[in-house]
Amino acid sequence: MTVLDHRHTAAVPGWLPGATAPRTDPEPLLPDAAPVRVLGTPALEKTDPALLRELYRRLVVGRRYNQQATTLTKQGRLAVYPASTGQEACQITAALALQQQDWLFPSYRDTLAVVSRGVDPLEALTLLRGNAHTGYDPKASRTAPLCTPLATQAPHAVGLAHAARLAGDPTVALAMLGDGGTSEGDFHEALNFAAVLHAPVVFLVQNNGYAISVPLTQQSAAPTLAHKAVGYGMPGRLVDGNDAPAMHAVLTEAVERARSGGGPTLIEALTYRVEAHTNADDATRYRHEEEVAAWREHDPILLMERGMRELGLLDDQLVQDAADEAEALAARMRAEFHAEPELDPMSLFAHVYAEPTQQLREQAAQLAAELAAEAEVHH
Ligand SMILES: Cc1ncc(C[n+]2csc(CCOP(=O)(O)OP(=O)(O)O)c2C)c(N)n1
Ligand SMILES: [Mg+2]
Numbered sequence: 001m002t003v004l005d006h007r008h009t010a011a012v013p014g015w016l017p018g019a020t021a022p023r024t025d026p027e028p029l030l031p032d033a034a035p036v037r038v039l040g041t042p043a044l045e046k047t048d049p050a051l052l053r054e055l056y057r058r059l060v061v062g063r064r065y066n067q068q069a070t071t072l073t074k075q076g077r078l079a080v081y082p083a084s085t086g087q088e089a090c091q092i093t094a095a096l097a098l099q100q101q102d103w104l105f106p107s108y109r110d111t112l113a114v115v116s117r118g119v120d121p122l123e124a125l126t127l128l129r130g131n132a133h134t135g136y137d138p139k140a141s142r143t144a145p146l147c148t149p150l151a152t153q154a155p156h157a158v159g160l161a162h163a164a165r166l167a168g169d170p171t172v173a174l175a176m177l178g179d180g181g182t183s184e185g186d187f188h189e190a191l192n193f194a195a196v197l198h199a200p201v202v203f204l205v206q207n208n209g210y211a212i213s214v215p216l217t218q219q220s221a222a223p224t225l226a227h228k229a230v231g232y233g234m235p236g237r238l239v240d241g242n243d244a245p246a247m248h249a250v251l252t253e254a255v256e257r258a259r260s261g262g263g264p265t266l267i268e269a270l271t272y273r274v275e276a277h278t279n280a281d282d283a284t285r286y287r288h289e290e291e292v293a294a295w296r297e298h299d300p301i302l303l304m305e306r307g308m309r310e311l312g313l314l315d316d317q318l319v320q321d322a323a324d325e326a327e328a329l330a331a332r333m334r335a336e337f338h339a340e341p342e343l344d345p346m347s348l349f350a351h352v353y354a355e356p357t358q359q360l361r362e363q364a365a366q367l368a369a370e371l372a373a374e375a376e377v378h379h
Helices: 042-046 049-074 088-096 111-116 153-166 185-197 225-232 244-259 289-296 300-310 316-336 345-349 358-377
Strands: 103-105 173-178 201-207 236-240 265-270
Touching (some): 049 300, 088 300, 153 173, 153 201, 185 225, 201 225, 201 244, 236 244
Parallel strands (some): 173 201
8 A cells, every 4th residue: 555645635726736736835935125224214213222233333333343354365464355345134133043952054154243342352253264163162162164155054054953953952053154155955955855854044145246246137037046945845035135224124033043943044135245256356357436436325233324324323422432442352363463374284184084194194294294394404
């Protein structure tokens, strides 16, 4: 006797029974018709003033962090820095929406999210300074290492979230990606697994318009990236990524939905990368200054200041305190990065395998010999 899955025998009007019948109504999964906004809308008055102050403070400190890290690359103190300047509202709210037991899975552009999560601002830059190691303890901070291979952090997030659910532990994972990352196979696999397994995971795509020099129009023909969610059977959300309270509201809702057993969500945040891809890129080669100028008018800090002023929430004390905190952080970054980093090239081989392979042992021996020869020359 064949045991049939009940879903395959359910009578769907107009469809023959079987696996080809639609199993999920696509309508409730469709993304917002227009990007969700709070700033400049009646929803702002209903937002907790304490939250608005906190968002403002984090935006100002975050912007300064991005600027100082970019300056450190120009001075040769940081090897590379993919700045999130202009994307700070996404960065700080990604961290704020999570609780301590949750996990963040950042991409290389998300150093500020990692710092907002509580990781030491200098330790978070260890890898970007040229060290082979992450610099912070992922388990202690529940923050995965900054991930350079596009979208590979997404299936990791799903695996962790699914495992937590099996263990009955109310942990949510948040994976951060770029618009370009949505073209990767890992993105597809992660979203498919997440929806089928009903995993407590949230995918935040920061659509900043470009994957290095490739504009979104050449990246995807989807109506919006949020629409991609529907094909997997999860809801898509579309939000103004430069509107910090809107980002906070949408992210918090998705995280709590995941925590309470509602399954995964895909969020597309519309934002803009104001700086070049990294310090190694010249953005004037593929985009016009007018485009950058238009986005500078839609800057997350500018929008926040305007919105808070209208409600009389931006007092001089708050502005001064945020500026002071930002300057103190920048000064600490300059002071601590003034010294040459102490790097031990041999540490490259540590923590790769519990037992090093033959190849790794040979490579380590080769490097040790090269370092010894170099030390000889310098004596
Ligand atoms: C698997 C993989 N392929 C290619 C690259 C090279 N690469 C680094 S960043 C990047 C662009 C990614 O753009 P997007 O996902 O939009 O993120 P953004 O840099 O805009 O934050 C590419 C293609 C990579 N890191 N990993
Ligand atoms: Mg991008």
